[in-house]
Amino acid sequence: MYNQAILCLESGYQVILAKFNPQFIEPNQNVEILNRIKLGQLACCDDLPSVLDSKSIQTWLKSIPNFHQINLISLIELQTNQQDHEAIQDLMISLKTVAYHLRIPLNLQNNPLLSDFTFPVTYRWPLTHQPTNQPTQKTFKSSLQIALSSSGSSTILENRLKREIISKLNERVGDACEAIAELKSRTQLLANHDFQLQAPQSIIPSPQIPLAQHLILKTDPTSQGVLDNGKQRFESSWISETTLTQISWISQISQYWPITQIANLHQNPQAINEILNPPSTHKLQPNLSLLPSSDHQGVYTLSVKKPNPNRSSLLSPQTQPSPTPKKGSIYLVGSGPGHASLLTCAAYTLLTKSASVILCDKLVPDQIINLIPNHIKLFVSKKFPGNSEFAQCEFMEQAIKFAELGETVVRLKQGDPFIYGRGGEEILFFRKAGYEATVIPGISSSIAAPLLFNIPLTQRGVSESVVLCTGVGRRGKQMSFPSYQRSRTLVILMGVIRLESIVKQLLEMDLYPGYLPIGIIERASSFDQRILLSTLSNVVESFQSIGDQRPPGMIVIGWSVMCLDGNGSVDILDHPTEELQEVLDRKRITDWLCGKTFFVKHGMNKAFDELHQRFTNST
Known part of the structure; x- marks a missing residue:
């Protein structure tokens, strides 16, 4: 019950404890309160009026030194019997009347209707x-x-x-x-x-x-x-x-x-x-002829693991090669969409047992990284805007250097290494340096993310093909998207930040209807995964209305977005005549959205956590 007093003290207020009720617990029963009273940080007042009506309370309040500096009043209700409860209710009404006239915010415990504010429960890390x-x-x-x-x-x-x-x-x-x-x-x-x-x-x-x-x-x-x-x-x-x-x-x-x-x-x-000292002057570009030299000094990346007594700092120093180093190996590993249960067995084995060095992309989430034991050297890429090329070259060079020292190097990527993961560049780079990397496939988010929201990229009677695109062209150029086909699903990765321009481009293209279903999927397979479902013509305004973005995200466009919702709609390709097609489509969209312009689904199925826990326990 003294939490409110402590909270106010820590926020810089001067606090006075006033005992209205005879049954009020004495301050000396709380050690912290007693200590603060002894230190003069907290005042305790007993000289209250015997009759607690509005006039008496107001007179008492005005008698307090520096009365005009009172910022708020809070009443803690302590009930002992029915008679006390009735008296406290009368006291609350009187306090409300006085506080209102004196323009002092009032908090009455367990009575939000008469309160001007409430005290939240708080925690400070x-x-x-x-x-x-x-x-x-x-x-x-x-x-x-x-x-x-x-x-x-x-x-x-x-x-x-x-x-x-x-x-x-x-x-x-x-x-x-x-x-x-x-x-x-x-x-x-x-x-x-x-x-x-x-x-x-x-x-x-x-x-x-x-x-x-x-x-x-x-x-x-x-x-x-x-x-x-x-x-x-x-x-x-x-x-x-x-x-x-x-x-x-x-x-x-x-x-x-x-x-x-x-x-x-x-x-x-x-x-x-x-x-704070980014290598802006190092304009390194991917170059397959660029091989590490013995005196190359790159920018170190930071270890993400807990402090290890065997490590002198968070920055791993250059390891000096042994006189006769054993040639190591390199693995190019896909970590899947993000949830640990969706790792392949090969990836799990490498991350937890076989690897000695892991070079990890920044998008790989905590749940995957937490699987890695402390003894494995772990580095995270600094692929930030303006530094992507440098970070890519740096990691490729570091992989070769560690392999030359006999390490088992894992180049860990989000999703699948070859689905917009730049895995091909690394394969050729490593091969030119004399290393044939082993590629471990990962479940691509382009396929897994829609699945997690019951969106089939192909479905009989709805979608006969799927096209996978990126939302940003090379060196920032505008992408050219395929023309609209009713039987095709379009998946766009890395395009949410350019949603408005992408939608504008699609609507200007021949035959893309404004009522076509679209889904914006964010943080797929994470506990806070979310999808916004709307139509092509309404999605930009709808997406802006739901608050902050949750990167990474992707876009799914086509009739497969809505075909498994509710009772399902898997006859989209079965219309007898084109004249009825648009009428039926618009009715289908209205029924799907329940007359709204969008709706949102969020949250990860708890079954994946349970499956991961069972697997972890079994290993």
């Missing part, structure tokens, strides 16, 4: 990596916290749900949050330095421009500035390319990197310096 310059007996907390509220309906249920949330999250999320904060802080310092050196003198720093990266501004070439809603905007050329790259990289790290790897950046200046 501790730092597992404590500051080295602080006393070890003190537990430092991170900036990350959650607040959960049922609007006063059930405090017990709130606490239960809080415990479940905490148990399901990585214990190092607090360290990860601090690491991102440190990266952003360091980047802000550099941006502010650029601002002072190059920004126009007429721009004066203010709370409205706290970060330099917010000033991505445009200008009229005929003037020094233009007006935008009454505010002048200036050129942002003073923001360095390095700063913009850092901002982009931090965003990618927050979105894709495993929590453990992000947490390992906390209080690790060497690792953070590597992130």
Whole structure:
């Protein structure tokens, strides 16, 4: 019951405990409350009026020192019998009347109708990596916290749900949050330095421009500035390319990197310096003649595993070759769509037993990475915008170097290595260096993701063929999509970020109808997987209305998107005449969407977790 008082104290409030009820538990029964009273952090008041009506309560409140600084009032209800309950109800009404007239927000426990606010249950994650310059007996907390509220309906249920949330999250999320904060802080310092050196003198720093990266501004070439809603905007050329790259990289790290790897950046200046010093001057391109030399110094990638006493740092140093190294081997492995239960047996064996070095793409999720034992060297790619080519070359070179040292190298890729995985480039690169890589197929998300939402890419009476495309052409060029065929399903990978332009292009092409079903699938096989189902003409607005994106995502277009929903519709190719086709199609779409423009499905079938647990237990 004292949680509210502690919460307010930790938030910077001055707190007064007032005992309205004789049965109120004494403060000395709570050690923390007693200590805070002794330290003068908390006041305890007993001089309350004997009659607790509105007038008496108001007079008492006004007698409190600094009365006008009271920010909120909270009443904890303690019931002992029916008579006490009735008295407390009268007290609540009186308090509500007084608080309303004095304009003080009021919280009444178990009475949300009379309350102006409620106290959520909260939790703040501790730092597992404590500051080295602080006393070890003190537990430092991170900036990350959650607040959960049922609007006063059930405090017990709130606490239960809080415990479940905490148990399901990585214990190092607090360290990860601090690491991102440190990266952003360091980047802000550099941006502010650029601002002072190059920004126009007429721009004066203010709370409205706290970060330099917010000033991505445009200008009229005929003037020094233009007006935008009454505010002048200036050129942002003073923001360095390095700063913009850092901002982009931090965003990618927050979105894709495993929590453990992000947490390992906390209080690790060497690792953070590597992130904040991207190799922008190294414009490496894939080159099959580019083979590693003995003195090549690449940019190290970061180990994502837990701290190991045998490792001196998170950055793995170059291993010196032994006098007579044994030639190693290279495996090109597909990790599937993401869920551990969808790994092949060969991939599972390599990741958990056979591999000595794993070079992992950034999209491979935590659930797969957590299978890898600590003794295996693990590196995660930095394929961020503007650095993809460099990171690709770096990993190919590192694979050769580790193989020359006799290591069993696994090049781990999301999905299948040959489905937009650039596996072919690596095969040729390794072969030219004298290594014939073994390719382990993976379940491609292009096939598995629709399946997880009961979308068959081919279905008798609906879809006779499927075309797989990428949403972005080489070097950013616009893709050319196939023309519309009623009996074909179109799957577009890596296209969600360009959804609007893709839809516009398809609608402008001959015969693509605006009422054609489309599905946007995000984070397939993850616990928070989601699909938005709509029509081609409504999908852009619908997708924008459901909130933040959940990359990675893919697009499925065609009649197979809706053919297994409800009672099914597997006679789409069986219309007797073309005249009736559009009428029947529009009716089918209206029935499928229930008269709406879209609907959303989300969540992973728990059966996959159970199957993975059974497999793990059996091995």
